[in-house]
Amino acid sequence: xKANSPSVALFIPCYVDQFYPQVGIATLELLEKLGCTVTYPxxxxxxxxxxxxxxxxxxxxxxxxxxxETFSDYxxxxxxxxxxxxxxxxxxxxxxxxxxxxxxxxHKIYELIEFITDILKIERLEGKxxxxxxxxxxxxxxxGLHLSSGSELNQPPFNKARKLLENLEGxxxxxxxxxxxxxxxxxxxxxxxxxLSIQMGKDRLADHLQHxxxxxxxxxxxxxxxLQGIATRSKQELKFLHLAEILNQALS
Amino acid sequence: MTHPENAxxxxxxxxxxxxxxxxxxxxxxxRDKVSKGIPEWEQLRDLxxxxxxxxxxxxxxxxxxxxxxxxxxxxxxxxxADSEEHNRLVLEILQQQNCTAVxxxxxxxxEECHLNPYLEKQGIEVVDTxxxxxxxxxLNQPPSHIVLPAIHxxxxxxSELFHEKLHTEKGNxxxxxxxxxxxxxxxxxxxxxxxxxxxxxxxxxxxGEFVVCTNEGNADMGVHLAQVHIACMGIEKILPRRKDxxxxxxxxARSATGQPITNYNSHFSSPSPGKEIHIILVDNGRxxxxxxxxxxxxxxxxxxxxxxxxxxxxxxxxxxxxxxTVPGPIGSILSPGLDLKKHSSLPFASTLCGSCTDVCPVKIxxxxxxxxxxxxxxxxxxxxxxxxxMKLANGIFKSPLAYKISGSLMRNALKSxxxxxxxxxxxxWGKNRNLPDPPKExxxxxxxxNRS
Numbered sequence: 001x002k003a004n005s006p007s008v009a010l011f012i013p014c015y016v017d018q019f020y021p022q023v024g025i026a027t028l029e030l031l032e033k034l035g036c037t038v039t040y041p042x043x044x045x046x047x048x049x050x051x052x053x054x055x056x057x058x059x060x061x062x063x064x065x066x067x068x069e070t071f072s073d074y075x076x077x078x079x080x081x082x083x084x085x086x087x088x089x090x091x092x093x094x095x096x097x098x099x100x101x102x103x104x105x106x107h108k109i110y111e112l113i114e115f116i117t118d119i120l121k122i123e124r125l126e127g128k129x130x131x132x133x134x135x136x137x138x139x140x141x142x143x144g145l146h147l148s149s150g151s152e153l154n155q156p157p158f159n160k161a162r163k164l165l166e167n168l169e170g171x172x173x174x175x176x177x178x179x180x181x182x183x184x185x186x187x188x189x190x191x192x193x194x195x196l197s198i199q200m201g202k203d204r205l206a207d208h209l210q211h212x213x214x215x216x217x218x219x220x221x222x223x224x225x226x227l228q229g230i231a232t233r234s235k236q237e238l239k240f241l242h243l244a245e246i247l248n249q250a251l252s
Numbered sequence: 253m254t255h256p257e258n259a260x261x262x263x264x265x266x267x268x269x270x271x272x273x274x275x276x277x278x279x280x281x282x283r284d285k286v287s288k289g290i291p292e293w294e295q296l297r298d299l300x301x302x303x304x305x306x307x308x309x310x311x312x313x314x315x316x317x318x319x320x321x322x323x324x325x326x327x328x329x330x331x332x333a334d335s336e337e338h339n340r341l342v343l344e345i346l347q348q349q350n351c352t353a354v355x356x357x358x359x360x361x362x363e364e365c366h367l368n369p370y371l372e373k374q375g376i377e378v379v380d381t382x383x384x385x386x387x388x389x390x391l392n393q394p395p396s397h398i399v400l401p402a403i404h405x406x407x408x409x410x411s412e413l414f415h416e417k418l419h420t421e422k423g424n425x426x427x428x429x430x431x432x433x434x435x436x437x438x439x440x441x442x443x444x445x446x447x448x449x450x451x452x453x454x455x456x457x458x459x460g461e462f463v464v465c466t467n468e469g470n471a472d473m474g475v476h477l478a479q480v481h482i483a484c485m486g487i488e489k490i491l492p493r494r495k496d497x498x499x500x501x502x503x504x505a506r507s508a509t510g511q512p513i514t515n516y517n518s519h520f521s522s523p524s525p526g527k528e529i530h531i532i533l534v535d536n537g538r539x540x541x542x543x544x545x546x547x548x549x550x551x552x553x554x555x556x557x558x559x560x561x562x563x564x565x566x567x568x569x570x571x572x573x574x575x576x577t578v579p580g581p582i583g584s585i586l587s588p589g590l591d592l593k594k595h596s597s598l599p600f601a602s603t604l605c606g607s608c609t610d611v612c613p614v615k616i617x618x619x620x621x622x623x624x625x626x627x628x629x630x631x632x633x634x635x636x637x638x639x640x641x642m643k644l645a646n647g648i649f650k651s652p653l654a655y656k657i658s659g660s661l662m663r664n665a666l667k668s669x670x671x672x673x674x675x676x677x678x679x680x681w682g683k684n685r686n687l688p689d690p691p692k693e694x695x696x697x698x699x700x701x702n703r704s
Contacts, residue, residue: 014655017695019688024695028703040699043652053604053623055630066651091623143606151284152562152610154293178277182564186603191680193601195260198684199568200603203273229685 006075008036011109013084013221014046020221026248027080027112033251034120038078044070049087053187057093064092064102072101076119077109080244082141082219085111090144111145112244113219117160124163127250130170134213135161136204136227137180138220147219151180161219161243168250174213181207185226201230208238215239217246255601258573259565272404273567279400280561282510283611290502299499301615304552307490308542314457314490315533321460322531325522330532335365338534342367342449342482343374345530349480351376351446357464357471358382359451360398360555361484361534364577367449379441381470383434390417396571398578399508399557404570438470448474452485452531453554454500458493461521462531465504465514472518480528483520487533488551500554503613507556541589546624550585552614559608559618565601574598581608585621588629596633599625656696 008031012024024040031038047067048060067088071077079085089106116122137159141147148159166173184190184200191197205227208216218224221242228240253261263269287293307314319329332338338361346354354371356362356378368378368389380389384401388394390413395401402410411425420433450471454463462483464471475481491497505514523529542548560566560580571579576587576595584598599622608618681687693701 012695019691021691021693021695021698025698028699040696040703042696042700042704045652045655053626055599055626055628057627139603139605139607143610150607150610152607154288154290180607182603182605182607184564184603186605189600189603193256193259193565194680194683195256195263196565196568197603199263199269200564201685203568225688226685229681229687232686233684 005035005037007073008038008076008078009071009074010038010040011044011047011071011077011079011084011088012040013079013081015225016080016221019225020242023080023221023242023244026242026244027078030112030244030248030251031078031115033248034116034122036120039074041070041074047084047087047092049084049091050187052087052091052093057091061093061095065095065098067092068095068098068101068105071105071109075108076115077105078112078115079109080112080219080242081221082111082138082145082147083222085109086140086144111141111147111219113141113160113164114145114147117163122164124167125247125251126167127247127252128169129165129246129250132172132174132212132214133165133246134174134176134208134211134216135159135165136183136208136216136218136223138218138223139180139182141219142180148180151178161217164247165217165243168246171250174208174211176207176211178204178207183223183227185223187222190226197226198230201226205231205236205238209236213238215241215246217241217243219243253575254597255569255573255575256597258575259569259601262570262573263568268406269568269570271406272570275403276561276567279509280558280611283507283558283561284510286506286510286512290506296499296503297613297615300503300554300613301552303491303496303499304614305549307492308488308548308551311487311490311542314492315487317457318455318460318490319533321458322455322462323460325460327460327522327529327531330530332532332534332536334536335534338365338484338532338536339367339370341532342484343371343376345480345482346371346376346447349446351480353377353379353441353444354447354449355379355381355441355445355470355474355478356449357451357466357474358385358401359449359484360395360578361451361486361536362449363394364536365484365534367484379438379445381438381441381474382466382468383431383470386434386438387413393572394577396579397557397560398555399560404572442473442477445474445478447480447482448478449482449484450475452483452489453504454491454497455485455489455531456492456494456497457490459521461494461519462489463497463501464518464520465501465516466518467509467511467515469516472516475518475520479526480530481520481523483529483531485531485533487535487538488553504554504556507558507611507613537590541586544589547585547589547621549616550582550589550618550621552616553582553586554614556613558611558613562607562611563602564605564607565603569601574601581618581622582612582616585616585618585625588625592629593633596629599623599629656694 048063149157183204184197330341387402396404407425414420418433450464452462453465505511566580576583587595602622604619606619
């Protein structure tokens with residue numbers, strides 16, 4: 001991709017920027033290792049999803065407009081979050097005066113894993129990661145962006161993240177009982193329905209633990225933050241890594 | 253009580269809520285397996301969705317066609333604008349027949365209209381003949397699930413209830429024994445009822461027929477023994493042609509319980525000699541929902557309950573937590589259309605995970621409508637403080653500088669504040685969850701130092 005390589009802009013979600021800078025770094029380094037020229041447009045903030053999901057999409061026009069302008073000059077926008085990517089694609093309020101740019105953005109923004117498999121067309125990654133890994137499927141990544149097949153649908157099974165991971169030397173893929181049940185994060189749901197959110201998180205963790213996992217990974221740090229928060233509170237010995245961190249480590 | 257309060261209450265009995273989750277997951281899993289045995293499953297869903305879209309787009313015409321054809325078959329048609337009119341019509345028919353005891357097979361519409369308490373006030377005995385419904389009726393409860401009305405109860409509770417109501421042996425929890433007792437009890441009621449009430453699963457415009465699906469045969473038993481059959485039907489239950497049934501009957505039972513077909517799919521076209529069939533066509537808010545572009549397709553629902561079985565919230569909070577006749581995801585997009593204030597917490601009783609949309613046999617975009625209802629709820633019933641903080645957040649996110657300042661303030665606060673303050677009771681996130689360890693710098697700061 002180096003020669004006349006398209007320009008890739010990195011969109012780092014606000015909570016990743018503030019709480020998980022290592023995930024942003026891993027995403028950047030991984031894309032560079034895969035031959036991309038990557039820029040992190042300065043001045044980027046948040047996609048506005050927390051507000052919109054709380055029922056205030058109408059108050060996010062300013063946020064959306066700032067976002068569209070920040071990313072309008074690039075061929076691709078890549079984001080290490082299925083949820084934020086889906087929000088930009090499907091839930092941005094219409095921004096008057098930026099209709100063309102907004103439509104273009106919806107078609108050029110990709111979640112990190114789908115960018116690697118669908119745009120860079122990488123089928124296998126050569127690397128080493130000798131650990132027992134279980135995958136938490138984020139709902140917005142799976143059912144929204146179709147990064148993997150859903151258990152509800154009658155369709156051939158596929159999982160874009162698994163495709164990249166299972167080829168890594170030494171990686172032991174852990175099968176779960178409920179492959180794609182929600183973890184209970186759900187943005188503001190995590191606080192407005194606290195009791196349910198916690199129970200759902202505990203149930204998900206139990207599934208991973210029952211199958212003797214070592215590392216829980218996923219494409220959305222918001223789910224991971226929730227699961228990790230519950231696990232550390234109950235002092236469970238578990239590691240949590242974003243897919244970008246695993247792939248970046250494996251390729252080094 | 254709001255949904256979060258009811259859910260927290262339900263979760264207090266950890267063992268029972270776990271059992272509830274696992275029981276409904278078992279049904280969902282059965283549905284997955286049986287639906288995957290049909291290679292054209294997704295095409296069937298597309299087809300069903302398309303047929304229902306067509307029905308909703310031409311509802312008035314289909315309803316009139318249905319009325320014409322049903323009348324030709326000798327069926328008496330009534331129209332009810334709302335629940336009161338529906339209940340009054342039922343009562344009038346019962347009074348004409350001098351009927352003081354009526355049997356009723358499962359009908360969510362009559363639950364929606366609160367028909368039972370209305371008739372009971374008039375001195376009429378109403379007996380729900382579906383086993384699960386009879387159980388909750390003994391307890392003076394509404395159904396907690398539209399297909400599995402007593403799914404919130406365990407065998408032991410039913411054994412105790414039947415001991416009290418039907419004088420079964422104390423402590424005998426054998427399902428066969430308990431079901432047999434219910435059969436004997438219900439048989440008496442069937443023989444005594446002059447009028448039988450049923451719901452309607454599908455009404456066929458082309459022929460004026462209608463279909464009632466039950467697993468227990470209780471609709472048939474009631475109807476065939478009674479002089480008069482009253483079928484209560486929501487106006488959205490129309491299908492254009494008889495052959496459309498092939499699509500819907502294949503989807504309904506598989507989606508509902510994982511069965512290939514409902515045990516009894518009874519087709520009613522005309523009354524037996526000397527008997528009467530009445531159909532009451534009920535609006536009760538349906539045309540109002542039809543007029544709402546974003547929420548119209550909620551009327552495609554065929555009441556299979558699959559969205560309840562799959563919903564991670566429903567499974568862990570129980571049907572009563574929704575405080576709405578139709579609970580679960582579909583109820584949370586139907587009920588706000590009936591009473592937005594009462595049901596304002598329901599669109600938020602979801603993580604928007606989208607599983608409901610993907611199991612729905614008629615492809616209603618349930619989770620997207622939940623999102624849209626949230627936008628409506630906050631316009632009129634948003635809590636002021638929440639609205640204000642959201643507007644502030646929008647101010648932060650549209651200004652890069654404000655975002656940087658608030659972000660670093662937050663990270664530094666997390667580093668320097670004692671845990672007792674971070675995990676203050678007002679901080680709901682931290683009640684049962686830790687926050688991530690705050691990093692020394694944000695990604696932006698790292699990038700500026702290392703890459704620019």
